[in-house]
Amino acid sequence: MSTDIPEFAVLGHPNEGKSAVVSTLTEDDQVRVSPVPGETTVCRTYTVTIDGRDIIRFVDTPGFQVPRQTLAWFNTYHKDPHRILDEFIAAHESDPFYADEVELFCPVARGAGIIYVVNGSRPVRGDDLAEMEILRLTGRPRMAVINSKHADKDYTRDWRREFGKHFNSIRIFNANAANFHDRISMLESLKSIDQEWEPVLARVIQAFQAEWEKRQRLASAYITHAIEKSIRLTVSRGIDGGDDPVLARETLAETYREQIRDIEKSMFQQIRSLFKHRVYEVSLPEYSVLQHDLFSRKTWELLGLTKTQLAAAGALLGGTMGAVVDTAAHGLSLGMFTAIGGILGAGSAVLGGRRIADKSPAGIRLGGDRIQMGPHENPQFLYILLDRALIYYAHIIHRPHGRREQKNITDVNDDTVKKQGITTRLTPARRKVCARYFKAVKGRRLVRDKNAVLAFAVLVQSLLEELSQTSE
Ligand SMILES: Nc1nc2c(ncn2[C@@H]2O[C@H](COP(=O)(O)OP(=O)(O)OP(=O)(O)O)[C@@H](O)[C@H]2O)c(=O)[nH]1
Ligand SMILES: [Mg+2]
Incomplete structure (x- = not known):
């Protein structure tokens, strides 16, 4: 990881809930989430700060637009595998056809881990397989997240089967329903995708937990104070x-x-x-x-x-x-x-x-x-x-x-x-x-x-x- 605090890029197909996942994970309701595909066009970094200290970063990215063509290029690349993203970016930087792919690879090229988000309510398609293969070829630590948009349709089993071949870890994380404990579990899973991150992510989890306890103490004080004021009024x-x-x-x-x-x-x-x-x-x-x-x-x-x-x-x-x-x-x-x-x-x-x-x-x-x-x-x-x-x-x-x-x-x-x-x-x-x-x-x-x-x-x-x- 090139930065002093852990950084994860949230990647995926357009409109699958990437921004919603970033918003829920960072507790930031200013992240732009929209039913229109292609809402996110440039990467944006959201840093979680606790008591004035930066703790962890998540990067919201635009969705893959041309995964098959991108994969075709990746398959023709036979030089240093560690440089595959840098080389791709250098080769396509000024090509509008690959503009979104270049943009979404940037945080990963600078060392961010990958969180790949899919919508578990729809079947797996060819484009998804291309995206997963691209991510595997980057060689970066990566986790797949199933964010199901509709409870009545469930393709989780199919997704899991495909993910098994491409990811170090798989998690269900529903951006519209996740609570504090789900966020902690997500961080726990991230720990397992790269041993090097274990100690720093353990500290992140500790900071999240301490912050949560602090909020409970404060909430309890606000409530007690208001009740006292109301009764005595x-x-x-x-x-x-x-x-x-x-x-x-x-x-x-x-x-x-x-x-x-x-x-x-x-x-x-x-x-x-x-x-x-x-x-x-x-x-x-x-x-x-x-x-x-x-x-x-x-x-x-x-x-x-x-x-x-x-x-x-x-x-x-x-x-x-x-x-x-x-x-x-x-x-x-x-x-x-x-x-x-x-x-x-x-x-x-x-x-x-x-x-x-x-x-x-x-x-x-x-x-x-x-x-x-x-x-x-x-x-x-x-x-x-x-x-x-x-x-x-x-x-x-x-x-x-x-x-x-x-x-x-x-x-x-x-x-x-x-x-x-x-x-x-x-x-x-x-x-x-x-x-x-x-x-x-x-x-x-x-x-x-x-x-x-x-x-x-x-x-x-x-x-x-x-x-x-x-x-x-
Ligand atoms: N019901 C439900 N809807 C969701 C969930 N996650 C996202 N959505 C909705 O799906 C739509 C797309 O969500 P975004 O987070 O903007 O998706 P995105 O992947 O960032 O999309 P782009 O930026 O366009 O690539 C929005 O209308 C969200 O409200 C979820 O867990 N459940
Ligand atoms: Mg978005």
């Missing part, structure tokens, strides 16, 4: 005798919900950029619970609340009227205000509204009459927030960067959508961790309850790890 507003209690309560509740939605949205955004989804919005499948509003009954139902829990939650779905300050200055007593606001406000539990101290926790006088929403009183709220975060995380980590077209999942009957809550399957011990955490976050003694907070963060990280072991 309070909003308040001033009221006076002329205010309509129902309206006042509802506008405050909407502000409260909106702020929590925003906290969730920015946490999703943090996770998305952590996993390097930059260009494309990761669209969620239609059946996903995340298609429903955080505060809708549907969300809580899908996430596994039982009928009784739902009934008990009642209007608490949307937040709790946490406390009311009442100086009776405007002639409407606390009892009256909460009673009217509560009863007319869809049966909410505001009747139990606490009277907050006339000093806010920060010691600032609140002055005047105020109503306050939050912190959230319903322990189920924690599970809802956690479930949604875990579901989003799973969508993101199972979304390969090379995938472009969306799966079209339409018309999923609501009744057939199964409950999606991950937390309903938590063991009793894990639920205890959540319950303790909820209590700690809601109360004022957060600092003293740091063990509860720590235990919860550890739990979230384990859940993230478990999700990355599964396929979506």
